Amino acid sequence: MSTNVKQLFEKIWNQYVEVTPSAERVHALLANGKEVINDHVAYRTFNLSKVNLDTLAHHLIELGYKECGEYHFEAKKLYAKHFEHADSTLPKVFISELLVEKLSPEAQIIINRIVADIDHKLMDDANILYAGRIWDISHDEYQLLAKESEYAAWLSAWGFRANHFTVSINHLNDFNCIKEVNQAIKDGGFRLNNVGGEIKGDETVMLEQSSTMADKAQVRFKEGMVEIPSCFYEFAKRYPKLNGQIYTGFVAASADKIFESTNNGK
Template sequence: MLQQVLHGLMQRYMERVPDVKAIIQAMLQEGIIANPEAIENDHIAFRTMGVPQLGIQSLEKIFLRYGYTKKDAYRFSEKKLDAFWYAPPAPQYPRIFISELRVQDLSPRAQEIILSYTAEVKADPVNTLNLDDAAAVDAFLHSGLWRLPTLEDYSRLAEESEYAAWVIYNRYYLNHFTISVHNLPPGYNTIGEFNAFLEGKGFTLNNAGGKIKVSPDGALLQSATVANMITATFANHATCRIAGSYVEFAERKVLPRYAHLPAAAIKREHRRDGFEAGNADKIFESTYRSQTGS
């Protein structure tokens, strides 16, 4: 079940985000990987609206049902976001990071716009979703939860919260997947080296807070591309170029107590786990105009 749902998510994500295929192709041409399956997906991320019938408490039910374990909470005061991460049932699956907008913390006008859409969802839709039907879950994660927004509403939300604007258009669309660079061959298995490879191939990296985001303990290093721009069709057939999704990269260092292990013996459980609010805060900006230049 979980494998089928994740496959569906990744298929549509790859179709919509040109950088995904382009990065994989560049890695193949460089001889970094022999095939796409050699890439470890560190985590995937979703964005949601924090309203009673939706948000984290709704979306997480899908992944908890498939064996994920809810872990640490994160709070992003300036961006008005909350988040949790979820550990997978087995190491071959990606971690999951789900964030939600604290809608009640926005201006009355922004709340009014958001609620005019989310109020169309009268009850938690996951409660009536057959979680034993992978095709139904896949379809749900790629379906519109509310009517297509107007360009005017999207633009007004973007003035106050670019996160809100992204979600009002994209709904549960996969925000990003993450390549684990520490499992790549020497010369490419650090964030610094992999960033240099990406930029040498012409990819643009998020430079908010620096191109490499480093946790206080120095054990989690992350970077990301700037989101691909997509032509979005809004209500009344209005179109506009907006930020879509992006690709993230993570380097998780070996924990000190396992430093004695030979490289061939290192597994996921021997590396730094979890996330870091300071890193994630800047990664969010991969879809922001300050990065996309839109």
């Protein structure tokens, strides 16, 4: 079973680095020839029944994942859950969904149309986790969504793919803390997300996170090719709970700032 999941994540990673070439360079920088363990992989979707969080999570659950936590992001109009596998070497998966009904009627029309265009059968296969965009959208529609929700715009342009992978700092051989990782990233010429500070969270919440700003890549819209933010790379340092076990959940206040890594123009 774990082998099947590892093969799935290899395909998800390969699709991710196609539009996030910096991730391969950062990965090599931190690995220094050794293995890098992924703490978690994140997905974005809409809360419409055909494509919602539970629809995507179903494929993970069939591969042995279990739901382990839920999170609310009121300002961004999002709801999320995270999933873990019994094999701790496999990444956790964080899936968020946009509460479409909280957007303007104009935005809802666009989102409902693109979801209506999706063939139900495509959602029944785990390949959907690296299917990319399976609908048409115009750049004008993308821009309209971006005015209301960067999340909605990103998802409308990129579709189903890993929004980011996350390096587990706990498992790195050459780095002991997130500050060292961040410095190495900056020294390597990469830009960090500094919304709310470079480091989100601290030891008191048992999780520290940082991330690069998203790469930019060409996307085909109805009007032609346009360069927009793609995906980013995150870094996580986890701390033990009172019982000595490493905390495996997420901190909503920190994740809220991590979402900003795909903002355009930041």
